[in-house]
Amino acid sequence: MGIAIGIAGTAKNTGKTTTTSAIFNELYKHKIQVALTSIGYDGEEIDNITGLPKPRLFVKKNTILATAKKCLEAGNADYDILETTDISTPLGKVCIVKVIKEGLAVVAGPNKGSQLNYIKSRMFNDLNCKVILVDGALNRLAPMIETDGIILATGASRNTDIDVLVEETKALYELLNLPTISKDDLQFLSDIKKIALVPKDSNAKTVFLKYGSLIDNEIVNEIADIIKEIDIKVIFIPALISEFALKTLNDSIGNSWANKDLIISDPIKLIIGGNPETMLKEVNRIKCNDGNIKALKNIPLLAITVNPFYPKYRFDKSSYEPGYINKENLLNKMRTSIEVPVIDIKQEGPSRLLESILSRI
Amino acid sequence: MIDKKKVLLAPLDPVHDIGLKMIKRGLENKGHETILIPPDYSPEEIIKSIIDNDVDIVLVSRTLGYGVAEVLGKFIDLAEASGIRDKVKIGIGGMAVRPELAAELGFDAGFGPGTSVDEAVAFVEGREYVPAENRSKKNKKDITEGYDYLFHNKKIEKLLDSIVDGILDYVSDKTTTAIQRAQIRRQILESNSESEKQKLRRDYSKLCDDVIKSFYESGKYREKTRPMTNDEVDALNQYVDAVNSRMNPLYLQHVDKNPVVFIQYGTGCPFMDIAHIKSCEAWGADGAVHFDPSWGARTEGFLEGYITHEEDGSVITYENLKSIKKSLLPNTLWQVRAHRGLNTPETVLLAGKIGADLTKINIAYGSLGGGTDPERLTVDAVEAIKYAAEFNMPFDVVTNEELCGVPAYKAFAGMLIVSKLGLRLGAKPILQPLFCYSPEVMISGQMEDNYVDFNAAKIYCLRNIVNAPIWCGAPIGFLTQTEDRVQSSLMTSLQASLASSLGVDGISIASSDEAFSGGPITIPARIDTLRATQSSFRFFGQSNIVPTDNAHKWAKEIEEGIEAVLELVLKNGNFVNALYQGILGSKEDGAYPGRAGRDSVMKKIY
Numbered sequence: 005m006g007i008a009i010g011i012a013g014t015a016k017n018t019g020k021t022t023t024t025s026a027i028f029n030e031l032y033k034h035k036i037q038v039a040l041t042s043i044g045y046d047g048e049e050i051d052n053i054t055g056l057p058k059p060r061l062f063v064k065k066n067t068i069l070a071t072a073k074k075c076l077e078a079g080n081a082d083y084d085i086l087e088t089t090d091i092s093t094p095l096g097k098v099c100i101v102k103v104i105k106e107g108l109a110v111v112a113g114p115n116k117g118s119q120l121n122y123i124k125s126r127m128f129n130d131l132n133c134k135v136i137l138v139d140g141a142l143n144r145l146a147p148m149i150e151t152d153g154i155i156l157a158t159g160a161s162r163n164t165d166i167d168v169l170v171e172e173t174k175a176l177y178e179l180l181n182l183p184t185i186s187k188d189d190l191q192f193l194s195d196i197k198k199i200a201l202v203p204k205d206s207n208a209k210t211v212f213l214k215y216g217s218l219i220d221n222e223i224v225n226e227i228a229d230i231i232k233e234i235d236i237k238v239i240f241i242p243a244l245i246s247e248f249a250l251k252t253l254n255d256s257i258g259n260s261w262a263n264k265d266l267i268i269s270d271p272i273k274l275i276i277g278g279n280p281e282t283m284l285k286e287v288n289r290i291k292c293n294d295g296n297i298k299a300l301k302n303i304p305l306l307a308i309t310v311n312p313f314y315p316k317y318r319f320d321k322s323s324y325e326p327g328y329i330n331k332e333n334l335l336n337k338m339r340t341s342i343e344v345p346v347i348d349i350k351q352e353g354p355s356r357l358l359e360s361i362l363s364r365i
Numbered sequence: 366m367i368d369k370k371k372v373l374l375a376p377l378d379p380v381h382d383i384g385l386k387m388i389k390r391g392l393e394n395k396g397h398e399t400i401l402i403p404p405d406y407s408p409e410e411i412i413k414s415i416i417d418n419d420v421d422i423v424l425v426s427r428t429l430g431y432g433v434a435e436v437l438g439k440f441i442d443l444a445e446a447s448g449i450r451d452k453v454k455i456g457i458g459g460m461a462v463r464p465e466l467a468a469e470l471g472f473d474a475g476f477g478p479g480t481s482v483d484e485a486v487a488f489v490e491g492r493e494y495v496p497a498e499n500r501s502k503k504n505k506k507d508i509t510e511g512y513d514y515l516f517h518n519k520k521i522e523k524l525l526d527s528i529v530d531g532i533l534d535y536v537s538d539k540t541t542t543a544i545q546r547a548q549i550r551r552q553i554l555e556s557n558s559e560s561e562k563q564k565l566r567r568d569y570s571k572l573c574d575d576v577i578k579s580f581y582e583s584g585k586y587r588e589k590t591r592p593m594t595n596d597e598v599d600a601l602n603q604y605v606d607a608v609n610s611r612m613n614p615l616y617l618q619h620v621d622k623n624p625v626v627f628i629q630y631g632t633g634c635p636f637m638d639i640a641h642i643k644s645c646e647a648w649g650a651d652g653a654v655h656f657d658p659s660w661g662a663r664t665e666g667f668l669e670g671y672i673t674h675e676e677d678g679s680v681i682t683y684e685n686l687k688s689i690k691k692s693l694l695p696n697t698l699w700q701v702r703a704h705r706g707l708n709t710p711e712t713v714l715l716a717g718k719i720g721a722d723l724t725k726i727n728i729a730y731g732s733l734g735g736g737t738d739p740e741r742l743t744v745d746a747v748e749a750i751k752y753a754a755e756f757n758m759p760f761d762v763v764t765n766e767e768l769c770g771v772p773a774y775k776a777f778a779g780m781l782i783v784s785k786l787g788l789r790l791g792a793k794p795i796l797q798p799l800f801c802y803s804p805e806v807m808i809s810g811q812m813e814d815n816y817v818d819f820n821a822a823k824i825y826c827l828r829n830i831v832n833a834p835i836w837c838g839a840p841i842g843f844l845t846q847t848e849d850r851v852q853s854s855l856m857t858s859l860q861a862s863l864a865s866s867l868g869v870d871g872i873s874i875a876s877s878d879e880a881f882s883g884g885p886i887t888i889p890a891r892i893d894t895l896r897a898t899q900s901s902f903r904f905f906g907q908s909n910i911v912p913t914d915n916a917h918k919w920a921k922e923i924e925e926g927i928e929a930v931l932e933l934v935l936k937n938g939n940f941v942n943a944l945y946q947g948i949l950g951s952k953e954d955g956a957y958p959g960r961a962g963r964d965s966v967m968k969k970i971y
Contacts, residue, residue, distance in 0.1 A: 015435070044438075044471045072468065094464040094475050115441070115471035116450050143438035144471050146445035197448060215416060217447045219409045244446040246409045276439070276446045 006134040008124050009306065009361055010151035013140070014172075017161035019311030019349060024139055025061055026354035027155075027361070031135055032064050034358070039127045041070035041113035042139035043120070043147045044093075060108045067103045068131050070123045072096045072112040081107030087126065091119045100126055111139060117147040124150055135361060149272050153304045154180065155357065159311030160329040170337045173308060175280035177342045179271045179287070180305045185298045193240050193267060194300060199223070201230050202238035216243035219277075224249050228256040240267045247278020250286045254293075261295030270301045306360045307345040310334055370397045370489050373420040375411045376404040377427045377440060384458055384480075385426050391482035392489060408440045412447050422489050423455045425472075427462075434470060441471040456488050503614060503696035505722070506625050506651065508870040509759045509793045509834045518830040518924065524931035525785035531939045532786055536747045540969045541962070542572040542665060543741075544748045547710035550667075554683065554718055573666025580668050587660070590674040593635065598671050598688075601636045605692040608643045612694065615649035617895065619902040623865045625698065626898055627873040629840065631656025631678040632885055635671065635685045639692045644888045648895040652698030654725070654839075654873060655689065657681050662706030662736060663961045667715075681712055686719050698722045703749050704763060705735030707962045710748040717756025723795075724753050726787070727762045728940075729779025729949050733956035734766040739944035741962035746783070750790045759793035761836050768843060770804040770955025773823055774926025779949040781927065782940060784833065795834045795871070798823040800860045801843035804955060811919060816845060817863055821912040822919035824867040829924055836871035837864045840879070850877035850893050857894040858901035865902060866910040874898060 013020030031038040063081050073096030076083055082105035091098040091114045098114050114120050127133040138151055148154060156176065163169045199213040211230055215223050218241050245268060268274055274283050290297050312334055316327030331348060338346040345356050374389055376382035382404050389399045400418055415423055427437055437457060444450045457467050458476035467475020474488045516522035549569045556562050570581035579585040617626050628645045630638045630653055642653045658678030672680045686701065693699055700723035701716035703709040713724050728746045732739035753760045762783045764776035784794035800820045806812040811819040827835060841860040846853035854877045864872045878890035934943040943949055950956030
């Protein structure tokens, strides 16, 4: 069995495609069968928004790709179509292909987790891939739940203030590394699709809400009302948790978190719901009130790549031009705050990144 | 039977939801249930509405800008994290949305500008969108259809008939090398024997000037002129196939009375010409006019082969014209000009043989503003008009001598003479008055207040005289445009709508950089005026621009002026002399009888 690695950019131009290319080249060097797909579309020559050129992915012979049909005509690589799946995208059906002539490729893969899961199983089980790279973005994080770990590409394009950037990345790291629940609890909770309130009294029935997500006052109030009447030990939220709703829940439960567990499906459901730093603050409030927060599944942050480049807007010319923040400062502050490899991929190359990947195969 | 769907329409935008309201009506007409939520809901609130209403489809609208793409991607993430993504289809619409962006953001479909309601309904119903038949097929329009050329002004008709008698009598015993070359060219084209063709080419070259003769005798090309390579010709064919395979042309006309719209090309390079034509076809042009090079108008004889050159206009050869014709959409009207120069009969012959729809012949303009000797052009033009009649190619009679300074009434007199000559020879002439800010009106002040009245006067005048098709040129708005592309586009579009309001049949438009490009014009500038014209047609629809009383007053004055000029031409004895003497446009007006081909007319040898 291999490993599926998600590569998530925190914004456009954070170096995600550069990171993907570098890992690719390293895997080619080690002759490891590699596959690539993406969540949605990327690899375009010109950035959709800024008009600046973007690198495209160079794929070598025998690489497996999952990409939409129209993308096969773009770029200059040639392919053998192994399967045309039923997965529809605005760029046509997603095809699983093998590269027969190396060249530049445009990848637009499935955009739902369930679809990614299918692609992954075909690549691992039928095509003997050892590493699957999933090109994604912070704003398209949900399908990343199907990966085994994430490499985060961040940098000045996300925020030119280094301190803010480091704080945000640290928050992401801590959220992604929430503790997981025991196997017994996992068995009990993994099939539940609605918010469940599990009483301390083992004879009492678990209360299920109409919704799977914690997204507004109405749902928060319902939970708070139940907690007032029943002594609850676990609040299980299988779907989305919004920043606003978690804050309201904290406000309303407060000290009553003591000896209670908030169990979430995975950290991504939390990260998607709001600003990572605010989310982390709310998570810490639960802990401060002697509550616990755990996840059914974790998606560990394997490494961080940083890019000091950002598209700088010139008001006098009404166009963008390259801008840079202090790279050394960025690397130092990031490395001091976060306990995973922090890499300037352009300068250092991908060998350290590959170590974190290979160690997991 | 299509399943009825429950659709949530969500403007993820502070204010904009007009597109969704239109789609809502379309969906309800098809029996689908719709829920339109108000603008300014948060993404979380929209997600909750999706869950609460248990909908099948969500259509989100948003105007995109920097950072908003992240918001939309995040919305899709929220939908997936909420567990609804696998059972709900989500489409996104907005002015900056394209399928690629929709894919990048993770939506199931993207609807950009120009999306029809039916397209969105097709997405909801899970069927492929097929554009309505009448919008996907453009028809070629015959702009002479329905005109009987009945003269309302009988006095003018009588004068014209007498002048035409004189012309036909004048040319009856005359010929030129151009007429002879056209006859040989026809034999070359119709011969199946290569050896006969070679012999005919030798005969042809004897009738050419030295520049062309050296091509046939020693394969030498004129300076700045070269044959296209085989690779270039292959690439051109591939380009045309690729473009035509994905061509989905726009419509410029909004109502039936809107005229057909022609563009003009003549970049010097057939490849570039075709690229310009294809772009203009895509943006809705109905017709294209081939401009010949200036040097070609002063050269005796045509070259052969695929030829490009580094000057204005595009070299006329059978192969060049054929490749351009082959590239056209079936509905595109194609005109090859033959209104000046020393090769008019052969030009019309080639155009007819290759299948051009229209040609352009005017002795008065060609000899007073186009540099060709009046006698030579008169003799050649009669032959050219005969070819136009034989190949059933209507020809327009352009009055560009107005731009030299010739007053409209004189230019119109010349136009009507050539038109009547055309009718006598069995051809279908099209009147081509100018919509322009001419030297005449600059001096006399008819356009001091507006550009409407004097242009309207021209149309009223011509309509009073004869029931004939009118195609305003060439291009409309001449000398009203500046180096500012917006200003130029607006001028073009307003004059296009004036033409439409006056019920004309065709117009030629310039690009927005044509007057001031200082070099080759650009495709974006062509699109400027095509889009502006389309928008202007949309704006005015069936409504009309109302000229002031001056229009009718000036129309009458022009008509009286035409009568006076025609009387003078007749009094003078013959049309050719009238051209030399300035009756149809004098040196004082700014018109000079052309010198190319002077004294080259020969007596026919029987």
